[in-house]
Amino acid sequence: MITGKNFIGTDMSAKSNKTYTTFNPVLNLQTKWTFYEASHEEIEGAVQKASAAFEVYRNFSGQKKADFLNAIADEIELLGDELVTTYVEESGLPEGRARGERGRTMGQLRAFASLLKEGSWVEATIDTAQPNRQPLPKVDLRKMLMPIGPIVVFGSSNFPLAFSTAGGDTASALAAGCPVIVKSHPMHAGTGELVASAVVKAAKSTGMPDGVFSNLNSSDLEVGQLLVMHPKVKGVGFTGSTTGGMALYRLATQRKEPIPVFAEMGSINPVVLLPSALEEKGADWASQYAGSITLGAGQFCTNPGLILGIKGDALDDFASVLREKIEEIEPSSMLHPNIHENYERGKKELSTQPKTEEIATYTKEVAPNFAQQMVLKVAASDFLDNPILHREVFGPFSVIVECGDKAELITVVQHLEGQLTGTVLGSSSELESYSDVVDALVNRVGRIIFNGVPTGVEVCPSMLHGGPFPATSDSRFTSVGTAAIKRWVRPVSFQNWPETLLPDALKDSNPLGIMRLVNGLNSAQKI
Numbered sequence: 001m002i003t004g005k006n007f008i009g010t011d012m013s014a015k016s017n018k019t020y021t022t023f024n025p026v027l028n029l030q031t032k033w034t035f036y037e038a039s040h041e042e043i044e045g046a047v048q049k050a051s052a053a054f055e056v057y058r059n060f061s062g063q064k065k066a067d068f069l070n071a072i073a074d075e076i077e078l079l080g081d082e083l084v085t086t087y088v089e090e091s092g093l094p095e096g097r098a099r100g101e102r103g104r105t106m107g108q109l110r111a112f113a114s115l116l117k118e119g120s121w122v123e124a125t126i127d128t129a130q131p132n133r134q135p136l137p138k139v140d141l142r143k144m145l146m147p148i149g150p151i152v153v154f155g156s157s158n159f160p161l162a163f164s165t166a167g168g169d170t171a172s173a174l175a176a177g178c179p180v181i182v183k184s185h186p187m188h189a190g191t192g193e194l195v196a197s198a199v200v201k202a203a204k205s206t207g208m209p210d211g212v213f214s215n216l217n218s219s220d221l222e223v224g225q226l227l228v229m230h231p232k233v234k235g236v237g238f239t240g241s242t243t244g245g246m247a248l249y250r251l252a253t254q255r256k257e258p259i260p261v262f263a264e265m266g267s268i269n270p271v272v273l274l275p276s277a278l279e280e281k282g283a284d285w286a287s288q289y290a291g292s293i294t295l296g297a298g299q300f301c302t303n304p305g306l307i308l309g310i311k312g313d314a315l316d317d318f319a320s321v322l323r324e325k326i327e328e329i330e331p332s333s334m335l336h337p338n339i340h341e342n343y344e345r346g347k348k349e350l351s352t353q354p355k356t357e358e359i360a361t362y363t364k365e366v367a368p369n370f371a372q373q374m375v376l377k378v379a380a381s382d383f384l385d386n387p388i389l390h391r392e393v394f395g396p397f398s399v400i401v402e403c404g405d406k407a408e409l410i411t412v413v414q415h416l417e418g419q420l421t422g423t424v425l426g427s428s429s430e431l432e433s434y435s436d437v438v439d440a441l442v443n444r445v446g447r448i449i450f451n452g453v454p455t456g457v458e459v460c461p462s463m464l465h466g467g468p469f470p471a472t473s474d475s476r477f478t479s480v481g482t483a484a485i486k487r488w489v490r491p492v493s494f495q496n497w498p499e500t501l502l503p504d505a506l507k508d509s510n511p512l513g514i515m516r517l518v519n520g521l522n523s524a525q526k527i
Contacts (some may be wrong), residue, residue, distance in 0.1 A: 002190045004035040006042050009049040009211040010200055015039045020219040022189055025092035025340070025369040026333045035189045038216035038223050043230075048514045049211025050150035050179040051232040056209040058147050058177040061504075062116035062512070067221030068206045069113040069174060072166055075198035082195050087160050090188040092333035092369065097296065098161075105161040105195075108168050108459055112175035116483045117362060121145070124505040124516040128527065129496070140496050142506040145489040147177030149234030152227045154190055154248075155185030156239035158299045164188070165195040168459075168484055169237030169262075176488035178235070179212045183227060186219040187336050189374040193217075212416040221247075228252055228261075235260050235488055239301070239479065240396075242470045243264040246519055249473050262487045263473040264466065266392040267420040268305035268399075269454045272415065272441060274434055277451075278314035283321045286435055289398075290325035292453040297332045297371045298396030299339070302421050302454040305392055307400045308412055319400055322375060323360035331370045334395065340369045343395035347374055350399070353389055359400065371395045384415055406437065413440040418468025418475065421447045421454040444468060446475060446503055463496070 004019070005012040012128055014036035022031045038046075047130055057065075076083070087098040115121050122144045129140035151173040156163035162168065170180045184192035193371040196215035216223055228236055228251045236252060237259045238245050238261060246264030252261045277285055292304050308316040313328040351358060351374065360375040375394035380403040383389050389399060403409040413422075422445035424431070424438060431438060431450075448469030457465055457480050465480035466472040472479075477487050494502060515524050 002191070003370050004033055004217070006036065006038050006217055007196045007200055007213070007215040008042055008045045009053075009214055010204060013045075013434055013497075015042055015044050020186060022090045023336055024089050024393045025336055026367075028337070028368045028376060031089055031190065033190050034219045035186075035219075038218055040226070042384040043216065043223060043226050046181050046211070046214035046216060047150065047227070047230045049231050050181055050214065051211075053179045053209040053211035054149050057179055057212050060177070062119050064206070065175060065177065066113035066116040068202060069109045069116070071169060071202035072199050072208050073109040075202045076102065076106055076195060078197055079194055083191065086190045086194060087188065088523045090191055091160050091335055093296065093335070098372050100371060101159065101161045104154070104459060105167060109166065110163065111459065112171050112485065113484055114483065116175055119505070119512045119514040120516075121482070121485060122505050122514070123491075124514060126506060126516055126518045126527065128519060141493055142497065142502065144503060144505050145486070146492045148488055148490055149178060150232060151178045151180050151235045151237060151488055152224075152233050153180055153182045154224060154236070155188070157185055157187050157339065158296075158301070159239070160185070160191045161195065163239045163479075165192045166199055166397060168479055169239070169364075172484040173237065173488045174212070175257055176485050178488045181214045181216065181227060181233070183218050183224045184215055185215070189217055197429065206303050225251060229255060231255070231257065233259065237479070237487070238263040238264065239510040240265065245473060255325070260487070261473055262477060262479065263480050264301065264420075265470050265472065266465065267301055268390070269302050269419055269421045269423070270306040270308055270416060270441070270444075271304050271311035271423040271425065271454070272309065272409070272437060273315065273318065274424065274430050275310065275314065276427040276430050277340060277425035278309060278318050279475050280421075280427075282314055282318040286321035287325045288453055290322055290329060292400045292455045293326060293375070294329045294332075294396040295392045295455050296372050296378065297334045298373070299335060300392065300455050302457060304423070304454055305398050307398055308403060309400065310406065310409060311402045311404055315400075317404060319359050319377060326360045327362055327375055329362075329373065329394070331366050331372055333367070333369050334371050337369055339394065340371060343393065343397070344373055345392065346393035347395070349395055350389060350391065350393060350397075351376055354384055355379065356389070373397065375400065377402060379402060380412050383412060390417065396476070406434070410437055410440050413437065413444060416444050418471045419445045420465065420467045420471045421445055421449060423449040423452065423454055425451055446471060446478075
């Protein structure tokens with residue numbers, strides 16, 4: 001049952017007089033639940049509990065933390081249809097999406113549990129002493145990754161489960177040994193509370209310290225700002241707009257002790273159409289991209305917002321089929337009236353820019369909050385001259401850029417901001433002759449795709465969901481896949497430390513049986 005209260009560790013609390021509700025965008029009505037904004041006292045309580053919990057939780061074994069993560073996944077599943085119906089009601093997304101995202105959320109938790117059980121993720125490195133080395137003896141040095149402290153996670157509007165309360169940021173931080181305080185997203189606070197109840201129940205059943213997890217409600221900026229500025233908070237995870245991510249980043253750098261903010265922000269995910277793609281499969285690619293642009297009302301961070309090709313009949317044919325296919329697709333609801341309003345504003349701003357042409361627009365009447373898709377076309381020279389056309393429009397929107405030749409195509413790619421993804425469509429044999437285009441694209445993206453669509457992010461160790469600024473605040477890290485754990489740790493070296501007092505990962509006996517780098521060689525053996 002949804003209460004509207006905050007979780008301060010295992011305690012439920014509603015001390016503020018300020019309340020708000022969530023919204024059903026399909027029905028265009030407020031939901032029946034009332035949520036209590038976290039008060040200053042509740043914020044302080046959550047941080048103090050998290051700080052105390054860290055001193056205990058950081059030393060738990062990988063197996064014990066894995067049991068916790070697996071228990072969270074089990075408890076989320078036990079929420080059953082209530083979670084699914086609440087998700088649908090608060091987001092306007094379909095039931096199939098809700099069930100798929102729930103499965104992904106549980107899968108992420110279990111993936112990190114498996115990582116912890118195996119244990120080698122700590123990157124243990126050992127260089128044993130050489131007391132007789134000349135001209136100076138060599139000391140014993142041992143290094144491993146260790147957790148940094150309490151983490152604040154901001155729920156994401158477009159992924160109420162997989163990037164929110166128990167999503168990838170929370171799962172990876174808990175796996176690292178860091179307590180988590182979630183700043184619940186106001187658009188799906190009910191979904192967040194249900195998931196938070198599952199996390200708290202799992203924490204109790206597996207013997208976690210009180211404060212290892214808290215969930216705070218907030219409908220404005222203050223709660224998030226106070227959390228980021230609190231001296232006992234040691235890191236931040238954020239998925240959302242560039243404006244929001246950079247605001248948090250600046251706050252974190254203004255602290256007496258600056259902390260890392262791992263923000264996944266804006267991306268228009270360029271797609272390069274090589275000549276063979278247009279000539280041999282142009283109609284097929286146009287059909288696929290009509291679906292990709294409109295998938296989930298275009299509310300994916302990997303939505304293909306920019307399509308680059310060389311001017312000619314083949315590109316014209318591609319645009320014609322794209323128009324036909326995209327105008328056949330029935331629009332779907334956006335997540336919230338505010339998001340729909342921002343989409344309409346952004347669409348209007350770009351479509352009214354000089355020298356742009358609307359090549360596809362859904363013009364039939366739609367219900368409130370439903371997004372009418374649009375595709376523009378512009379010449380490369382005009383695109384390069386107009387920074388406004390480089391902006392992300394969050395929704396079912398894309399721009400085709402018509403380049404005069406390969407040289408101009410390279411110039412356009414080189415002038416793009418950092419992106420999460422870049423896609424190349426064509427033949428394998430063609431890649432070599434367009435290697436300079438590919439090189440330019442690799443320099444601007446975190447993940448480069450061949451003959452596919454960018455929408456859809458596989459959760460696995462090889463996934464990189466990040467990219468050069470402003471796609472993310474730090475392109476060296478990913479927010480998807482097990483490597484996401486590295487955001488919440490730092491390396492620590494132990495010099496000449498007594499064997500009995502070393503962490504198990506660094507002991508000669510290797511009681512964890514993990515893979516380690518010992519004197520330059522990978523080994524799981526004892527020393």
